[in-house]
Amino acid sequence: MASIFHFCSFLLICFTCMFTFMGESATAVIFRPSPWALAHATFYGDETASATMGGACGYGNLFQNGYGTDTVALSSRLFNNGYSCGTCYQIKCYQSSACYRNVAFVTVTATNLCPPNWSQASDNGGWCNPPRAHFDMSKPVFMKFAQWKAGIVPVMYRRVPCGRKGGIRFSFQGNGYWLLVYVMNVGGGGDISSMFVKGSRTGWIRMSHNWGASYQAFSTLSGQTLSFRITSYTNKETIYAWNVAPSNWNIGLTYSAKVNFH
Numbered sequence: 229m230a231s232i233f234h235f236c237s238f239l240l241i242c243f244t245c246m247f248t249f250m251g252e253s254a255t256a257v258i259f260r261p262s263p264w265a266l267a268h269a270t271f272y273g274d275e276t277a278s279a280t281m282g283g284a285c286g287y288g289n290l291f292q293n294g295y296g297t298d299t300v301a302l303s304s305r306l307f308n309n310g311y312s313c314g315t316c317y318q319i320k321c322y323q324s325s326a327c328y329r330n331v332a333f334v335t336v337t338a339t340n341l342c343p344p345n346w347s348q349a350s351d352n353g354g355w356c357n358p359p360r361a362h363f364d365m366s367k368p369v370f371m372k373f374a375q376w377k378a379g380i381v382p383v384m385y386r387r388v389p390c391g392r393k394g395g396i397r398f399s400f401q402g403n404g405y406w407l408l409v410y411v412m413n414v415g416g417g418g419d420i421s422s423m424f425v426k427g428s429r430t431g432w433i434r435m436s437h438n439w440g441a442s443y444q445a446f447s448t449l450s451g452q453t454l455s456f457r458i459t460s461y462t463n464k465e466t467i468y469a470w471n472v473a474p475s476n477w478n479i480g481l482t483y484s485a486k487v488n489f490h
């Protein structure tokens with residue numbers, strides 16, 4: 229038994245190596261939707277969705293960065309310390325007279341945290357208090373599926389793959405000795421479990437999770453071409469984004485990879 233097991237794991241390792249060497253396209257693990265589950269949804273801000281900008285995921289201006297107004301703030305239970313930033317959901321308004329019957333569901337991306345409010349009961353205003361699964365939507369997207377005057381509606385939701393155009397984007401902050409990268413436009417599961425950076429004169433350096441969708445490396449990387457290695461939180465797939473930033477990279481700029489998850 230043991231030798232068969234070892235032989236199998238040897239085969240598995242060989243396949244993994246082979247796929248890794250062949251590059252990102254060979255691994256192509258498709259993330260499938262989760263089952264539907266019950267929750268509730270409210271909205272925050274107004275029709276302009278300006279309140280949704282600069283959310284806890286660190287995506288900044290959601291119009292500039294491609295997320296638009298179809299976004300949601302997750303309760304802490306769903307937010308998972310920021311590891312759920314960038315994940316996508318279909319949300320159906322469920323069994324309320326406020327639901328628009330001609331709308332099957334809306335599709336949203338998680339861009340923010342809906343923090344608990346312990347001065348309100350979790351069934352009376354403290355909608356985002358643990359252990360509730362709750363979606364605090366932008367007002368424009370809430371208005372697509374329910375009458376906003378309802379304030380709160382029951383919903384059914386499920387995780388779905390994120391359809392993104394183009395490659396993963398890396399927005400740089402920090403300085404010459406501290407690289408802080410906001411990772412945006414992530415397809416597939418939409419989330420990240422770990423990330424490494426490689427300068428043209430360094431090996432792979434593990435980046436630590438800062439907050440939201442940002443990762444950091446305390447290393448001197450200025451003047452080097454930078455590559456990233458990113459592993460999906462959802463399905464553990466790893467992709468390589470080679471030479472994303474040229475050697476004259478700068479903070480305040482965003483660099484696009486050619487690759488993405490699907």
Ligand SMILES: *[C@@H]1O[C@H](CO)[C@@H](O)[C@H](O)[C@H]1NC(C)=O
Pocket residue numbers: 345346347348353
């Ligand atoms: C929490 O709830 C209280 C009571 O409704 C309210 O006054 C307060 O503004 C809320 N805090 C936050 C941060 O929303």
